[in-house]
Amino acid sequence: xxxxxxxxxxxxxxxxxxxxxxxxxxxxxxxxxxxxxxxxxxxxxxxxxxxxxxxxxxxxxxxxxxxxxxxxxxxxxxxxxxxxxxxxxxxxxxxxxxxxxxxxxxxxxxxxxxxxxxxxxxxxxxxxxxxxxxxxxxxxxxxxxxxxxxxxxxxxxxxxxxxxxxxxxxxxxxxxxxxxxxxxxxxxxxxxxxxxxxxxxxxxxxxxxxxxxxxxxxxxxxxxxxxxxxxxxxxxxxxxxxxxxxxxxxxxxxxxxxxxxxxxxxxxxxxxxxxxxxxxxxxxxxxxxxxxxxxxxxxxxxxxxxxxxxxxxxxxxxxxxxxxxxxxxxxxxxxxxxxxxxxxx
Numbered sequence: 001x002x003x004x005x006x007x008x009x010x011x012x013x014x015x016x017x018x019x020x021x022x023x024x025x026x027x028x029x030x031x032x033x034x035x036x037x038x039x040x041x042x043x044x045x046x047x048x049x050x051x052x053x054x055x056x057x058x059x060x061x062x063x064x065x066x067x068x069x070x071x072x073x074x075x076x077x078x079x080x081x082x083x084x085x086x087x088x089x090x091x092x093x094x095x096x097x098x099x100x101x102x103x104x105x106x107x108x109x110x111x112x113x114x115x116x117x118x119x120x121x122x123x124x125x126x127x128x129x130x131x132x133x134x135x136x137x138x139x140x141x142x143x144x145x146x147x148x149x150x151x152x153x154x155x156x157x158x159x160x161x162x163x164x165x166x167x168x169x170x171x172x173x174x175x176x177x178x179x180x181x182x183x184x185x186x187x188x189x190x191x192x193x194x195x196x197x198x199x200x201x202x203x204x205x206x207x208x209x210x211x212x213x214x215x216x217x218x219x220x221x222x223x224x225x226x227x228x229x230x231x232x233x234x235x236x237x238x239x240x241x242x243x244x245x246x247x248x249x250x251x252x253x254x255x256x257x258x259x260x261x262x263x264x265x266x267x268x269x270x271x272x273x274x275x276x277x278x279x280x281x282x283x284x285x286x287x288x289x290x291x292x293x294x295x296x297x298x299x300x301x302x303x304x305x306x307x308x309x310x311x312x313x314x315x316x317x318x319x320x321x322x323x324x325x326x327x328x329x330x331x332x333x334x335x336x337x338x339x340x341x342x343x344x345x
Contacts, residue, residue, distance in 0.1 A: 004307040007033040007067040007091070009058045009082055010074030011045045014096070018260055019071060020049055022299030028307040035061045058082045062089040069310060071303075072096060073123075076176075077169045080105045087118040094306050096123040097180050099323045101171045103331055106324035121306050121316045122323035124184045128301035130293035131257035131266040135245065136189045138252060138291075143270045145249030147190060150226035152182035154258055155239045158212075158232040165208040165232075173210025175201055175330055179230035183216070183326045185243060185258065192222040193325075198342035199333035205233035216333050217342075249274060253288075262298045266291040 006023060008015050011034035023029045033053035036042040046054035055061040058078075062070065062085055069092035072082050080100045083093050093113065099122055100106035113120045126132060139147060156178060164170045164177050187193055196219035201211040212232040219225055224245075241264075243254040249271045256264030267288040305317045332343040 001028055002311055003028050003030045004092075004310050005030055005032045005066060005068045006303075007035065007053075007055075007061045007064060007070045009035045009061060009070055009072045009086075010078075011036050012041060013073060015071065015073040016045060016048075018299045019073065019303065020045075022297050023071075023303050024049060025297060025300050026304045026307065028311060029303050032066050033061050033064055058085055062086050062091055067091060069094065069306075075163045075169045076101060076171050080109050083109045083120065084112050087113040087116040090116065090118065092118055092306075092310050093120045093320075094123065094303070095120060095320060095323075097323055098171060098176060098327050098330075099320050100327070103324050103327040106320070106327055110321055110324060119310060119316060120320040121309070121318050122320045123302070124181065124188075124318045124323065125260075125298045125302040126181050126185055126258050127188050127318060128298040128305070129257060129262050130295050131254050131264060131291065132185060132189060132243070134266060134291050134293070135243070135252050135254065135257075136191070138268065138270075139189060139245065139247075140191060143249070143268070144245060144247030144251060145271075145274075147222060147224045147245055147247045149246040150186055150190065150220075150224055151229075151242065151244045152186060152227070152258070153229045153231075153240060153242045154178045154182050155229075155231040155234040155241070157235045157239075159206055160208070165206075165210055167209050170210060172330065172334065173201075173203070173208075173214070174212055174230040174232045175199070175214035175216065175333060176210070177230075178232075179214055179216060179228050179333075180323075180326055180330065181258065182228040182230065182243075183218070183329055184322065186218065186220070186226050186228065187322075187326075189243075189245070190220055190222060190224060190226075192220040192224065194218045194329050194345060195221055196342055196344050197329055197332040197336055199336040201334060201337040214333070218329070260298075262295045263293070266293065
């Protein structure tokens with residue numbers, strides 16, 4: 001089988017923890033080169049993954065003719081320049097979210113890469129979760145009727161010592177880092193775009209210049225009202241990563257179905273008939289159906305999907321244009337907090 005030859009820019013962090021190990025498992029991907037600023041770290045990663053080359057600059061990596069595509073997992077501030085650099089050398093790009101510091105910069109990346117015939121995908125790997133895909137299928141099939149409500153919560157305990165807490169490097173805090181996934185999943189699962197945005201973004205527990213708490217209200221094209229909560233101030237031991245949808249004929253409740261690991265539980269209620277108004281408001285428990293998950297490595301599914309698009313010409317499952325769209329929503333969410341108003345896209 002032909003394999004897409006990857007170079008990894010920013011090979012520490014999430015690349016080392018999740019993505020490169022997934023590439024090692026993938027059927028249609030091989031890791032040719034890694035790049036880290038520290039030469040010792042670069043060499044350690046090269047040896048760890050049996051890569052052929054180790055580099056300390058992105059400039060050197062993209063010049064390598066043995067590389068077909070790059071995966072960029074550096075801090076956000078470097079994303080746009082490194083994606084353009086890759087495009088200059090004809091390398092396709094899988095780019096971690098957010099793909100740029102702002103949507104305008106993201107649009108520039110899309111145009112720049114398109115002009116050079118380079119494909120660009122975004123790192124929304126949670127779309128490949130088993131239960132996420134099951135939710136999308138159930139809603140598309142009308143199993144919970146007209147969706148009227150959605151809720152997502154994704155959190156992290158991040159008190160200090162991380163580049164994400166520096167707005168000049170990250171572009172934002174909990175909403176930008178965690179909420180970005182949930183916004184994408186709301187649109188992906190519902191098959192509907194956001195039309196209106198309102199938000200509260202605050203720093204409640206810590207002393208850094210990005211928000212540690214975010215509550216986002218969104219209205220979707222299909223009329224559903226959705227809430228996304230993202231936090232840097234909830235201890236991991238008490239966190240609940242939730243994704244839920246309620247409709248006129250049922251519900252889907254996912255517990256720990258989002259995150260870096262494919263798992264959790266998905267319980268559903270699908271009503272054959274909806275009873276009339278109950279003046280006594282006696283809540284009747286309806287048996288839930290546990291949806292079984294076909295669990296796997298979501299990062300492997302992500303890189304294999306990207307590789308198929310490059311090698312076989314299939315459409316990108318997660319085009320970077322979707323990430324730019326989500327970034328526009330986030331920017332309106334920050335404006336909503338500053339101006340105390342709801343915005344229409």
